[in-house]
Amino acid sequence: MEYLIHLAILVGIYAILGVSLNLVVGFTGLLSVTQAAFYGLGAYTTALLLVNFGVNFFLAAIIGMILTAMISFLIGLVLSRFRGDYYALGSFSFNIIIYSVFLNWQAVTRGPLGIPGVARPSLFGLTFSSNFSFLLLTLSLLLLTFLFTRWLTVSSFGRVLKAIREDETALQVFGYRPIHYKLVIFVIGAALAALAGALFASYITFIDPSSFVLFESIFILAIIILGGLANLKGSVLGALFLILLPEALRFVGFPSDVAAQMRQVVYGLILVFLMLYRPQGLMGEYKL
Amino acid sequence: MKNLIWIIVILVIIGGGWWFNQQPETSPAADEPIKIGLIMPLSGELGVFGTNVKKGVEIALEQKNVSTSSIRLISEDSGAFTTNAAFTAFKKVVDVDDVDVIIGPFGPAQTLTIAPNIGTTSPVVISVSNCDERFKEYPTLFCIYPGITDQVLGAVDFMTARDWRKVYLLTENTEFGILVENLLKQQTNRVNLVGSDKVVPNQTKDFRTLITKAVAASPDVVYAMFAPNEGFVILRQFPPLAKGIPLYIGTDINKNQLLDIFGQNAPGVYFATRIDEQYEEDFTRRFKEVTGNEPDYFAALGHSTMVILLDGLERANNDIQKLPEALTNIVDPITAVRDFKFTDDRTVSVPLDSYEFKSGRFVRLGE
Numbered sequence: 207m208e209y210l211i212h213l214a215i216l217v218g219i220y221a222i223l224g225v226s227l228n229l230v231v232g233f234t235g236l237l238s239v240t241q242a243a244f245y246g247l248g249a250y251t252t253a254l255l256l257v258n259f260g261v262n263f264f265l266a267a268i269i270g271m272i273l274t275a276m277i278s279f280l281i282g283l284v285l286s287r288f289r290g291d292y293y294a295l296g297s298f299s300f301n302i303i304i305y306s307v308f309l310n311w312q313a314v315t316r317g318p319l320g321i322p323g324v325a326r327p328s329l330f331g332l333t334f335s336s337n338f339s340f341l342l343l344t345l346s347l348l349l350l351t352f353l354f355t356r357w358l359t360v361s362s363f364g365r366v367l368k369a370i371r372e373d374e375t376a377l378q379v380f381g382y383r384p385i386h387y388k389l390v391i392f393v394i395g396a397a398l399a400a401l402a403g404a405l406f407a408s409y410i411t412f413i414d415p416s417s418f419v420l421f422e423s424i425f426i427l428a429i430i431i432l433g434g435l436a437n438l439k440g441s442v443l444g445a446l447f448l449i450l451l452p453e454a455l456r457f458v459g460f461p462s463d464v465a466a467q468m469r470q471v472v473y474g475l476i477l478v479f480l481m482l483y484r485p486q487g488l489m490g491e492y493k494l
Numbered sequence: 495m496k497n498l499i500w501i502i503v504i505l506v507i508i509g510g511g512w513w514f515n516q517q518p519e520t521s522p523a524a525d526e527p528i529k530i531g532l533i534m535p536l537s538g539e540l541g542v543f544g545t546n547v548k549k550g551v552e553i554a555l556e557q558k559n560v561s562t563s564s565i566r567l568i569s570e571d572s573g574a575f576t577t578n579a580a581f582t583a584f585k586k587v588v589d590v591d592d593v594d595v596i597i598g599p600f601g602p603a604q605t606l607t608i609a610p611n612i613g614t615t616s617p618v619v620i621s622v623s624n625c626d627e628r629f630k631e632y633p634t635l636f637c638i639y640p641g642i643t644d645q646v647l648g649a650v651d652f653m654t655a656r657d658w659r660k661v662y663l664l665t666e667n668t669e670f671g672i673l674v675e676n677l678l679k680q681q682t683n684r685v686n687l688v689g690s691d692k693v694v695p696n697q698t699k700d701f702r703t704l705i706t707k708a709v710a711a712s713p714d715v716v717y718a719m720f721a722p723n724e725g726f727v728i729l730r731q732f733p734p735l736a737k738g739i740p741l742y743i744g745t746d747i748n749k750n751q752l753l754d755i756f757g758q759n760a761p762g763v764y765f766a767t768r769i770d771e772q773y774e775e776d777f778t779r780r781f782k783e784v785t786g787n788e789p790d791y792f793a794a795l796g797h798s799t800m801v802i803l804l805d806g807l808e809r810a811n812n813d814i815q816k817l818p819e820a821l822t823n824i825v826d827p828i829t830a831v832r833d834f835k836f837t838d839d840r841t842v843s844v845p846l847d848s849y850e851f852k853s854g855r856f857v858r859l860g861e
Contacts, residue, residue, distance in 0.1 A: 207589070212581075318667065416576055416603060419576075
């Protein structure tokens, strides 16, 4: 049962990441691959506050979200001037820059040595030390994230985001300034990713830069593409699928000598198959 | 269509949860095999190392004529560098497979991720990792790769014996490389670190710029500490750019493979390794039969670990609670790595030898 609970926690964390990225990519049409960097910023901030200052997890997570929002605002200022492929390239660069900071700023992050001993959350004397209680916390925060983002996307603000995705130039004709909206949604997406990072740091209890590489951003992007762009439930479904599928393949019974490689091959083939026959994703509204 | 997808998802989750719940509670019975979980990178960038460890383990089981009714090996892929995948593999082998011993995971970061979950009733864990001071607080956690301190201090002894005081370091930008650099900086009364460069592992394919920069600093020696794949590249690229400066490389590379690279021309190369002239013969022969290649240090480590483990299980009468003590009391095992054994603090003791490439062969220094 612990194994299933562990997988459920991972699904919850990656679902939050998926929802956060979907706001930027799915609803606004901005191809961003910076999400792992914001995920890492949230994780490191939370870890450092918990380990070095004994700050309560929830306060540390909020501080992490605020700090990540501030940093993402600066990054967004640069990125929001770009469109299309240039936006993607720029976001790619920022992911690498932030990863390099994690890896090399040893005085703060301890570099590759990582930060061990990150405590589990506690609230009013109740510690989420068991994995089941941590799962409940993760699902609660996922629900809050989902409800908030749903409210955002069905509001007039959300309609402007979709308009930016469809035709930014036309929107400008109507007097809107897309740059402001792009910046706001980028910051909100980053803050939500930081929340996922806080959960991750507290759950795994040891963080190091290897968890926040560019590949992780691509994985989160794959979650929302597979689940469906501009569909929040699709983000949850995509996380479920991409986390559970490789684990399910452990039980298929491939010969021991090739089991690991066959898992990768079958995993890849299933994804290719899905993209061929459902390019908009499992629940998506449009194709990237 | 969307509703159908959700219905399928919910049914799969319920079905999977029901299936897991139906699995019988595992309570150890006298005739149940000892289950050993092997958590190693079996795919991706580090897959070759993990696969070779696995082959070494399997050859040891074969040599000892161990049947699957007494020992069952369960292998899981931990992925390359991320701690997430290793943690998930750990959860799977502990919770689903209920293993008694774990060999793995790979590297200090993955080990430190699972370590807080190792309790006194959890499996004994033998990590395929550099021994780290932080491992000592876990009484059932062992490590099989000698600590970096031993390696670096041994290298410093070697350098000072040759009056090589000015050292330029090339290494990885990983925990390993940072510790090497910090240790060298502490040896200020013996050597002077005149410069260093650290590269992201597995992403640098051409070291010539770094080598040129290192040589330009006019050190007495260039000290390179890398995993074998990068070590090979540096060994190939260094000699033409060396300008008479020796290279001392601390990486475990099979000497036959080195001779293939160098042929007859690589003066001024020294290296430190734990690889004996010849691994335990049967192991080497069997490894070549299975893979067609010479065994590397990871295969030898896998073999050595399993030999020690089997001896330990026998001493402990298959009582996992007594296994940690039994593992530290093995005397003169015949392992692929010469004189491989665990010390009382659950680290490993393996002698380090230095070699010089001279007259077309590698000569062990001190011979």
